[in-house]
Amino acid sequence: MKRRDFLKASVVASAALAGTSVSAGVTTQPKDAQKVSKIAFPEKRPLITYSDRPPLLETPRESFSKAITPNDEFFVRWHMPDIPTHIDLEKFKIVIDGLVERELSISIAELKSDYEQVEVTAVLQCGGNSRSAFKPIAGGIQWGSGAMGCAKWKGVRLSDLLSRAGMKKDAKWIGFNGSETAAYYETPNFVREMELTDLDDHVIVAYEMNGEDLPYLNGYPVRLIIPGHYSDSWIKMLSKITVGEKYRSLFFMDVAYRIPDNECECETPQDRFKQTKPITLMNVKSVIGYPTNSTKVYHNSHVVVRGVAFDDGHGIKDVFVSIDGGKTWEKSILEKDVDRYAFVAYRYTFKPETYGKVTIMAKAVNRLGDEQPFAKDIQWNHGGYKYNGIDTVTIDVV
Amino acid sequence: MKKIILLCLLTFASLQAQIKEDVQVPYISYEIKMGQGFDAIQANCLMCHSFGYIINQGAQSKEFWHKKVVKMITHFKAPIDEQAVKDTTNYLFEHYGNGKLK
Numbered sequence: 001m002k003r004r005d006f007l008k009a010s011v012v013a014s015a016a017l018a019g020t021s022v023s024a025g026v027t028t029q030p031k032d033a034q035k036v037s038k039i040a041f042p043e044k045r046p047l048i049t050y051s052d053r054p055p056l057l058e059t060p061r062e063s064f065s066k067a068i069t070p071n072d073e074f075f076v077r078w079h080m081p082d083i084p085t086h087i088d089l090e091k092f093k094i095v096i097d098g099l100v101e102r103e104l105s106i107s108i109a110e111l112k113s114d115y116e117q118v119e120v121t122a123v124l125q126c127g128g129n130s131r132s133a134f135k136p137i138a139g140g141i142q143w144g145s146g147a148m149g150c151a152k153w154k155g156v157r158l159s160d161l162l163s164r165a166g167m168k169k170d171a172k173w174i175g176f177n178g179s180e181t182a183a184y185y186e187t188p189n190f191v192r193e194m195e196l197t198d199l200d201d202h203v204i205v206a207y208e209m210n211g212e213d214l215p216y217l218n219g220y221p222v223r224l225i226i227p228g229h230y231s232d233s234w235i236k237m238l239s240k241i242t243v244g245e246k247y248r249s250l251f252f253m254d255v256a257y258r259i260p261d262n263e264c265e266c267e268t269p270q271d272r273f274k275q276t277k278p279i280t281l282m283n284v285k286s287v288i289g290y291p292t293n294s295t296k297v298y299h300n301s302h303v304v305v306r307g308v309a310f311d312d313g314h315g316i317k318d319v320f321v322s323i324d325g326g327k328t329w330e331k332s333i334l335e336k337d338v339d340r341y342a343f344v345a346y347r348y349t350f351k352p353e354t355y356g357k358v359t360i361m362a363k364a365v366n367r368l369g370d371e372q373p374f375a376k377d378i379q380w381n382h383g384g385y386k387y388n389g390i391d392t393v394t395i396d397v398v
Numbered sequence: 399m400k401k402i403i404l405l406c407l408l409t410f411a412s413l414q415a416q417i418k419e420d421v422q423v424p425y426i427s428y429e430i431k432m433g434q435g436f437d438a439i440q441a442n443c444l445m446c447h448s449f450g451y452i453i454n455q456g457a458q459s460k461e462f463w464h465k466k467v468v469k470m471i472t473h474f475k476a477p478i479d480e481q482a483v484k485d486t487t488n489y490l491f492e493h494y495g496n497g498k499l500k
C-alpha cells in the first residue's frame with residue numbers, strides 16, 4: 001500500500017470509528033514533495049509556486065535541514081496584485097506620523113547611519129503554513145510545510161525610531177503600511193496595527209537579510225521584523241508608520257488571520273465559534289529536512305536525520321525522534337541555538353535494521369514543556385492556522 | 399588618501415541596491431478548466447489575482463466559493479454584479495468543488 005493510500009484509508013477508518021462524518025475534521029500530514037516551478041522568480045531559485053500575482057512561493061522541505069534559510073530559497077507571500085517593480089533608494093522614505101512630536105521621513109541611508117544597528121535571527125512563518133493538513137480543507141492557499149524560514153535580520157529598533165519621533169501621551173496604536181497596492185482604488189490597503197504594549201526592543205525595521213539586501217520579494221528595501229510572532233504583521237516594503245490613539249478597523253486585522261477564541265482554538269465547519277482572536281505568537285513546531293518522503297537508504301547504513309525546530313522565543317529544549325511510528329522516542333542532538341527566536345537545527349543518527357518502509361517522526365518540546373501533538377490530534381479551525389503536528393516522513397530501506 | 403577613497407567607495411557601495419532596475423515578476427500560465435461561466439471568471443477575478451490563487455484553494459463547497467466571491471465584493475471592493483456572482487460561484491463549484499453545498 002502506498003503511503004498516501006494508507007493515509008486515506010486511516011482517515012476513512014477513523015471517521016467510521018467515530019461514527020460521524022469526516023466533517024468533524026481529521027488532520028493529516030500537510031502536502032509534501034510538490035514540484036518546484038520551472039520558472040524562477042527574481043533573486044529566487046525555482047520554488048513551489050502557487051500564484052504569480054500576487055507572488056506566492058513555498059520553500060521545499062530539503063531546505064529545512066539547515067538553521068538558516070538562504071535568501072534565494074526563502075518563501076514569499078504577498079496580498080495585493082500590484083507591488084512596486086522598482087524602488088529608488090535615493091527617494092525611498094519611511095514616514096513616521098500621527099501622534100508624534102516630530103514627523104520623520106527617514107531614508108535608508110539615514111536608517112543605516114543615524115541609529116544603533118541591531119541584529120536578530122528569527123523565524124518568519126505564515127500563520128497558514130501547513131494549512132493543507134486540515135480536513136475538511138480549510139480556506140486559503142494549501143501550503144505544505146514550507147511557508148517559513150529563518151534568517152539573520154539587521155536593522156534598527158522600531159522603539160528607537162519612535163522615540164526619535166517622540167510619541168505623544170495619548171499614543172496607543174501603531175499602524176504599518178506597506179507599498180503594495182490593489183487593483184481597485186477602494187480596496188483597503190494592507191495595513192496592520194500593533195498595540196503599543198506589544199512593542200519591545202526585539203521588534204526591528206530590517207534592511208538586511210543574511211548579510212545581503214532584502215530580496216525584492218521579501219520586502220526590499222525594509223520590512224518589519226516581529227520575532228516570535230506569525231508573519232501577518234511583518235509588513236514588507238514598509239513605507240509608513242502611523243501612531244494613533246484609537247484602533248482603526250481593518251480587514252486584514254478584523255477578518256483575516258484570526259482563530260476561535262476558545263481554549264482549544266478549534267471549531268467545526270458546521271458550528272463556527274463566534275468569538276475570534278488574532279493568531280499572534282507561534283506555537284512549538286519542527287520539520288524534518290532530511291530524509292524526505294520515499295528516500296531510499298541501504299539497510300544497516302548510517303542515516304542522519306536533520307531538521308529544524310522553533311517556537312515563539314521561549315526556546316527549544318529537546319527534539320525527539322521516533323523511527324517506529326511514534327511508539328518510542330529518543331533525544332536528538334541539538335545544534336547550539338544562535339538566538340531564541342531562531343531555528344534550532346537537530347540531528348539524529350540511526351541504522352535501519354529492517355527492510356521496507358520506515359516512518360521517521362520528529363517532535364519538539366520547548367522550555368515551557370509545550371510539545372507538538374500528533375497530526376491527528378490537531379483540531380480544526382476555519383482558516384487552517386497554527387498547524388504544528390509532529391512531522392512524519394516515510395523512507396524505503398533497501 | 400587611499401584610505402579615504404576606499405572608505406568612500408565602501409560607503410557608496412553600501413547604498414547600492416542589489417537590483418538597480420525594474421524587477422520582472424514572471425507570468426505563469428496556470429491550467430484552468432474551461433466551462434460555462436469561465437468568461438465571468440476571466441472578467442471578474444483576473445484583475446486582482448492569478449488562476450493559481452483559485453486552483454490552490456483546494457476542492458471546496460458551494461457555500462465556500464459563494465462566500466469567497468462575496469468577500470471580494472465586501473472586503474476587497476471588486477465590482478462584481480449579481481449575475482457575475484452567480485456565474486463565478488457556479489463555475490468555481492462545478493470545477494473546483496467538493497460536491498457539497500455546504
